[in-house]
Amino acid sequence: MRVLISGAGVAGLTTAYWLKHYGFTPTIVERAPTLLTGGYKIDVRGSALQVLHRMGIHDTVVTASTDMQGALLVDKKGKIICKMSGDAFGHRVGDDVEIVRGNLCQILKDQIPNVEFIFNDSIQEISQFSEKVQVKFQKHHTREFDLVIGADGLHSNVRRLVFGDEAQFAHELGLHLCVFSVPNYLKLDRMEMQYSELGRVASIWSSRGDSTAKACFGFTASSDKINLRDKDQQQQVVRKTYEGIDWEVPRLLQMMPGASDFYFDAAAQIHMDRWSRGRVVLLGDAAYCASPMSGQGTSLALIGAYVLAGELAAASGEKYQAAFNAYEEQLLPFVRRNQVLGVSAAKLMKSQGKNNLLIRLLMLLMRITPGRLIKFFINLSTRRIHQAANAITLKEY
Ligand SMILES: Cc1cc2nc3c(=O)[nH]c(=O)nc-3n(C[C@H](O)[C@H](O)[C@H](O)COP(=O)(O)OP(=O)(O)OC[C@H]3O[C@@H](n4cnc5c(N)ncnc54)[C@H](O)[C@@H]3O)c2cc1C
Structure with a gap:
């Protein structure tokens, strides 16, 4: 089954890995000219660590982690008022790990050497038919796929094309x-x-x-x-x-x-009633962004990717609608609970x-x-x- 994934972030790369693992043929289209490396530090916590273990990359991620030794809190004049360990300051417990976002993306990309990437391009039009999806790209020629996954972040292009304007779903x-x-x-x-x-x-x-x-x-x-x-x-x-x-x-x-x-x-957070429409489904920040205030965006992306690909495999791809429903059913309560974290932090x-x-x-x-x-x-x-x-x-x- 040919699956087009829009976005080579944590959600898109992880889904590509699992889909490939289950025998699907994923293609990733990424707007940037190359994989976006560098950037800010992000955490992988709790159940998301299981996803890293099941992909066999947990130790690689730990080796590449930020290894933050501590944090110094200062007052307006720069006087140190408190010292904390890096883990305590980053709300990490147990095996939770912090890594620069781009380094995690590079590790994920290294796991999928045989996946096709289309860099420097973006989807312009999506037309759904009973048997296929036709995708018109901005630069490359039009192609057909069986499914399309929108993993293109908070300001998702796929969401705009298939579900409508961002303002309907974004809660600043x-x-x-x-x-x-x-x-x-x-x-x-x-x-x-x-x-x-x-x-x-x-x-x-x-x-x-x-x-x-x-x-x-x-x-x-x-x-x-x-x-x-x-x-x-x-x-x-x-x-x-x-x-x-x-x-x-x-x-x-x-x-x-x-x-x-x-x-x-x-x-901002993204709140939607449904994450799929026909042969198109959303994932990660595109579907359910919890905001950086939650500290859980990356973990939600990893878990969502694992569940979505797993459900598609369990439904042998053909019953994709059942797979999308099962993905939403499992993930929604977890997402809502984690979104609350972002709202409370912002309120404070x-x-x-x-x-x-x-x-x-x-x-x-x-x-x-x-x-x-x-x-x-x-x-x-x-x-x-x-x-x-x-x-x-x-x-x-
Ligand atoms: C400042 C900051 C701090 C954060 N801190 C944390 C933290 O401590 N812990 C944590 O868990 N999370 C944190 N996050 C959130 C985390 O980075 C995201 O929630 C997580 O990366 C979600 O992954 P994603 O793959 O869904 O989206 P993204 O990482 O946004 O990836 C989307 C990808 O899609 C691409 N794309 C966009 N538009 C298009 C298009 N039209 N066509 C093709 N490709 C496109 C983008 O270039 C990008 O590669 C933070 C975010 C920010 C901004």
């Missing part, structure tokens, strides 16, 4: 994220430094094997004021938002316009400026004992993430 969380590379001028060795307050977080980190450091800003702002296509305006918003914070923030902001990469997006960030008693108390504690309060919140969310990350039992296919 009122937060924005901005990440860019800077020289590792602080000589951070597998260390992270972070300034945080309700509504504004700024951090800089460097992971194993990275000659650069990454600057990361997460802040609350209403989306209607930010044009997601206008880089200059986005940088202006970041500069304005971080006025008044000393530490390394002015220097990082000064380096922002000259950075070799610049990621900026609104944190957005509580800044609210005038209720609890928030006033939080602000007071933040002034008196900021390190302890941050540690308390990190430990609390670690417990919740751990429970949500393990809230699915994977079938053997």
